[in-house]
Amino acid sequence: MCGRLSQYSSIHDFVAALSMPYALINYAGDQPFELYNAAPSTQLALFHQEGQFLRADMVRWGWRPHWVKDRAAPINARVKKVAHGAFFKAIWLHRAVIAINNWFEWVDEGGPKKQPYLIRRKDRAPILCAAIGQYPNAEHGPSEHDGFVIIxxxxxxxxxxxxxxxxxxxxxxxxxxxxxxxxPQERAEQIVLLQREPAEAFEWYKVDRAVGNVRNQQSSLINPHQ
Structure with missing residues (x-):
């Protein structure tokens, strides 16, 4: 995953996709996010469960443990290492979901620049990505150390x-x-290792190279480009 995604729907669209019966504690706002080209370190809407509530907060994309000083905050965590490695040990139990509309990848097709592609669900439903992180809860408010990674x-x-x-x-x-x-932890690990959605649920197509510039945030970035 190259590190660019879209989160442009509203929190209520994402809640509807989750189909959870719990009441929502909403710290993410009610308006559409309109983030068509979100890059690492962007504040994105993140879900976690708090008791009998579903909670949504705006949390920075990217996290590293406090003892790591010599590298940028990773945005992803490899599924085969995340449950047992020391790096993510502090947040492995802090499971979350980030709901997105699509993500982008860049492909080397032999030209002078790589070609960006958009990947989305064929049915256009929100994509529910497994994540872990450090985020606000009932006992602790927002912190400068908050962040999340996508598995x-x-x-x-x-x-x-x-x-x-x-x-x-x-x-x-x-x-x-x-x-x-x-x-249980063992069941959570099994879910992300063995039960993700199949590739057949998705489609992808070329988009304009303008998506490569993080300053570009217009909705036209998600349109097919020939």
Missing amino acids: TADSVGGMVDIHDRQPVTLSPVLACEWLDPAT
Whole structure:
């Protein structure tokens, strides 16, 4: 995953996609986010479950433990290492979901510049990505150390031609199970390792190279480009 995505719907559209029965604690606002070209360090709407509530906060994309000083905050965590490595140990139990509209990848097609592609669900429904992070809760407000990473896995099916890694995306049922604090750690690991959505649920197409400039945020960036 190259590090660019879109989150332009409203929090209520994303809640509807999750189909969770719990009441929403909403710190993300009610208006559409209109983030068509979000880059690392952007504040994005992140879901986690807090008791019998679903909570949404704006959290920075990217996280590193406090003891790491010599590298930028990663934005992704490899699924085969995240549950057992020391780097993400502090946040492995802090499961979250980031709902997005699409993400972008860049492909070397032999030209002077790589060609960007947009990947989205064929049914246009929000994409529910497994994540972990450090984020506000009932006991602690926002902190400068807050952040999250998206869990990624090897690409499968035709998506391999676009990029060798992709976000771990979950069905609404599995996303709710992933968010549930009562879900055992072993089961959570099984969900992200073995039960992500198939490549057949997605489609991809070329978009304008203007998406490469993070200053460009216009809605036309998600349109097909020949």
